Amino acid sequence: MELEKKILNLIEHDAKISPKAIATMLDETEEKVKAIIDRLEKEKIIIGYNAVINWERVGDDGVTAMIDVKVIPEREVGFNRVAERICRFPEVRCVYLMSGTYDLSVVVTGNTMKEIAWFVSHKLSTLDNVQSTVTHFVLKRYKQDNFIFEKAEEDKRLVVSP
Amino acid sequence: MNDMSKYVSRVVKSIPPSGIRKFFDLVSQTEGVVSLGVGEPDYVTPWHIREACFYSLEQGYTMYTSNQGLLELREEIAAYEKRRIGIEYSPAREILVTVGVSEAVDLALRALVEPEDEVLVPEPSYVSYAPGATLTYGKAVPVQTYDVDEYRLRPDVLESCITPKSKVLILSYPNNPTGGIMHRRDLESLVDIIIKNDLIVIADEIYSELTYNGKHVSIASLPGMKDRTVLMNGFSKAFAMTGWRIGYACGHPDIIGAMTKIHQYTVMCAPIMGQKAAIEALRHGQAEMKKMVDNYNYRRKMILSGLREIGLDCFEPRGAFYCFPSIKISGMSSEEFCEKLLLEEQVAVVPGNAFGASGEGFIRCCYAASINNIEEALARMEKFLNRHKK
Ligand SMILES: Cc1ncc(COP(=O)(O)O)c(C=O)c1O
Numbered sequence: 001m002e003l004e005k006k007i008l009n010l011i012e013h014d015a016k017i018s019p020k021a022i023a024t025m026l027d028e029t030e031e032k033v034k035a036i037i038d039r040l041e042k043e044k045i046i047i048g049y050n051a052v053i054n055w056e057r058v059g060d061d062g063v064t065a066m067i068d069v070k071v072i073p074e075r076e077v078g079f080n081r082v083a084e085r086i087c088r089f090p091e092v093r094c095v096y097l098m099s100g101t102y103d104l105s106v107v108v109t110g111n112t113m114k115e116i117a118w119f120v121s122h123k124l125s126t127l128d129n130v131q132s133t134v135t136h137f138v139l140k141r142y143k144q145d146n147f148i149f150e151k152a153e154e155d156k157r158l159v160v161s162p
Numbered sequence: 163m164n165d166m167s168k169y170v171s172r173v174v175k176s177i178p179p180s181g182i183r184k185f186f187d188l189v190s191q192t193e194g195v196v197s198l199g200v201g202e203p204d205y206v207t208p209w210h211i212r213e214a215c216f217y218s219l220e221q222g223y224t225m226y227t228s229n230q231g232l233l234e235l236r237e238e239i240a241a242y243e244k245r246r247i248g249i250e251y252s253p254a255r256e257i258l259v260t261v262g263v264s265e266a267v268d269l270a271l272r273a274l275v276e277p278e279d280e281v282l283v284p285e286p287s288y289v290s291y292a293p294g295a296t297l298t299y300g301k302a303v304p305v306q307t308y309d310v311d312e313y314r315l316r317p318d319v320l321e322s323c324i325t326p327k328s329k330v331l332i333l334s335y336p337n338n339p340t341g342g343i344m345h346r347r348d349l350e351s352l353v354d355i356i357i358k359n360d361l362i363v364i365a366d367e368i369y370s371e372l373t374y375n376g377k378h379v380s381i382a383s384l385p386g387m388k389d390r391t392v393l394m395n396g397f398s399k400a401f402a403m404t405g406w407r408i409g410y411a412c413g414h415p416d417i418i419g420a421m422t423k424i425h426q427y428t429v430m431c432a433p434i435m436g437q438k439a440a441i442e443a444l445r446h447g448q449a450e451m452k453k454m455v456d457n458y459n460y461r462r463k464m465i466l467s468g469l470r471e472i473g474l475d476c477f478e479p480r481g482a483f484y485c486f487p488s489i490k491i492s493g494m495s496s497e498e499f500c501e502k503l504l505l506e507e508q509v510a511v512v513p514g515n516a517f518g519a520s521g522e523g524f525i526r527c528c529y530a531a532s533i534n535n536i537e538e539a540l541a542r543m544e545k546f547l548n549r550h551k552k
Contacts, residue, residue, distance in 0.1 A: 010460075014533075021533070024467045025460035153206065159510055160186040160199035162289045162338075 064138040068102040070131040181516030198527040199510035205402040208450040214442030229426040231259025238444040247380040255415040263396040263409035273420040275300035279329040285518030313342030336369035339526035340486040341479020369482040371400035406436035468540040483530040493552040507542035
């Protein structure tokens with residue numbers, strides 16, 4: 001269990017780290033590390049791998065919005081059914097159940113603001129049980145999933161020192 | 163330009179130029195260098211510590227402190243040393259806050275060493291001790307340590323270097339440049355010799371938090387050694403605070419008092435911004451420090467296995483953030499190896515002889531570098547070795 005957690009911690013920070021490197025760091029064999037990662041993937045403990053990309057740098061001006069959604073919960077299933085339905089839309093990146101003044105926080109990406117507006121008015125608001133939505137557009141990303149967007153902190157140390 | 167060097171004091175002239183400085187100039191002129199030549203953490207000081215300094219500036223803490231340092235800081239240091247090595251030092255009389263361990267070393271040598279006194283310096287050694295001894299008109303006496311002993315100081319070797327003039331022994335473990343440490347039994351084997359020969363120990367424990375698999379043992383904590391030891395520690399390595407210039411010395415009031423006398427007339431006090439930051443580090447810095455140490459440990463294992471894979475012999479360093487492999491298979495001297503490696507593959511490592519003659523045949527590789535840089539440096543070194551292996 002401890003070993004699994006250590007492996008997960010390393011992968012969470014750098015999904016590209018090789019099983020061999022993990023094995024060296026944790027004093028284990030490469031085979032054992034591979035087997036554990038395989039199992040974690042099969043059991044959906046590791047759900048998937050993503051890259052964090054600064055799309056602006058390749059001239060892509062995609063739009064991201066965070067939408068606060070108020071929902072009337074259903075008997076037996078609460079918010080789950082509607083949340084699961086929202087998850088199915090490919091433009092939806094994240095869905096969270098929230099405490100506070102609204103219920104679901106939905107992160108959506110699209111090519112233009114219009115595209116997102118259309119998604120909200122035609123797809124999201126029209127779902128049964130969705131009471132209201134408030135859409136916030138992201139203007140600039142500074143940090144995401146541990147990574148700082150603009151200039152990564154460069155190494156300011158002298159190249160050789162005692 | 164006039165030659166003014168005749169005005170420079172003889173003792174300063176007698177100190178050889180630093181081997182690291184020379185190599186630094188060479189590296190600075192090279193493009194695209196991957197450096198394992200650094201002697202400091204690759205982390206920036208944790209944010210909460212930096213933030214505590216901003217706050218203190220906002221509050222207007224921009225003045226001198228007492229010569230010994232802020233009492234609040236000395237109290238935190240006392241509590242920390244109690245936790246770290248189990249010794250109680252009085253914040254009022256036994257602790258002095260200094261401008262890095264660097265200043266503490268200088269003060270202790272000046273407070274203790276008289277002309278002709280001998281200072282025993284286990285080698286390979288951090289670069290400051292021998293010049294520090296020379297500047298007080300004392301004499302630095304190298305005491306060899308060996309890679310087969312994992313660079314632990316051996317009692318028989320120590321004893322063979324002692325003369326009636328021996329006064330101070332430097333113990334700097336975990337060690338820069340080797341990464342070697344002293345276990346309790348290794349330290350115990352020195353105590354009788356130290357007491358019998360009436361030596362004072364300067365224990366530079368700046369890397370003690372960076373001890374992997376096990377807990378650091380301080381010579382000061384062994385029976386009969388507290389009064390004989392001037393303990394030094396600082397924030398540079400463990401808390402990634404090299405630029406803040408804060409360290410401290412703990413010891414007997416007579417010695418700390420003497421050091422304080424020099425300190426008050428030469429630097430007055432350590433900078434207050436750094437002292438405020440150091441308080442925050444000791445109060446709330448444990449968790450971040452632990453994370454950094456865990457990461458150094460990962461990288462330690464990576465680089466050690468990598469160096470061995472490309473054919474360099476290396477003992478397992480158990481402290482600090484250095485590996486000290488032998489370059490025997492290249493058939494080159496340390497300097498030749500480092501210069502060629504830099505010119506041909508743009509990798510910077512430090513020649514072992516910069517840390518004393520006994521470092522010849524070895525190089526210091528610092529693994530306070532990103533995993534990517536470590537892997538890149540190893541790949542380039544492998545190419546280099548394949549060309550030059552004897
Ligand atoms: C063994 C040793 N002592 C002391 C120092 C200097 O520490 P400080 O930054 O506290 O002056 C260093 C820095 O490289 C070191 O390696």
